[in-house]
Each structure stands twice: as C-alpha cells, then as structure tokens.
Amino acid sequence: MSIRSVAQELYQCMKRVEELEKTLASLGPNHPDRSELEKALAEAKRERDQLKGALEGAKH
Numbered sequence: 001m002s003i004r005s006v007a008q009e010l011y012q013c014m015k016r017v018e019e020l021e022k023t024l025a026s027l028g029p030n031h032p033d034r035s036e037l038e039k040a041l042a043e044a045k046r047e048r049d050q051l052k053g054a055l056e057g058a059k060h
Contacts, residue, residue, distance in 0.1 A: 003058045010051040017044045
C-alpha cells in the first residue's frame with residue numbers, strides 16, 4: 001500500500017474517531033446506545049493507531 005493511500009485511510013479514520021467522540025459527548029451516561037458507540041470508538045482508535053504506525057514505518 002502506498003504512503004498516500006495509508007495517509008488517506010488515516011485521515012478518514014481520524015474523522016470517524018472525531019464523529020464518534022462528538023456523538024458520545026452528546027449522549028447521557030445511561031443512554032442505551034452508549035455501550036455500542038464506546039466499542040465502535042475503541043475499534044476506530046485501534047485502527048487509527050495501526051495506520052499511524054504503518055505510516056511512520058513507511059516514512060523510515
């Protein structure tokens with residue numbers, strides 16, 4: 001995968017993390033969707049971190 005495509009994926013993933021964080025911030029602590037969104041956020045952060053690592057590795 002090229003550096004450019006990794007960077008594009010990373011950008012999209014970072015936007016997804018931002019959206020999930022905003023959504024979670026707007027929900028009350030006992031909202032029924034909160035648990036599912038927290039899981040999705042954790043997965044998005046994992047993917048973001050993997051892509052960051054791949055991009056850093058490709059630069060060196």
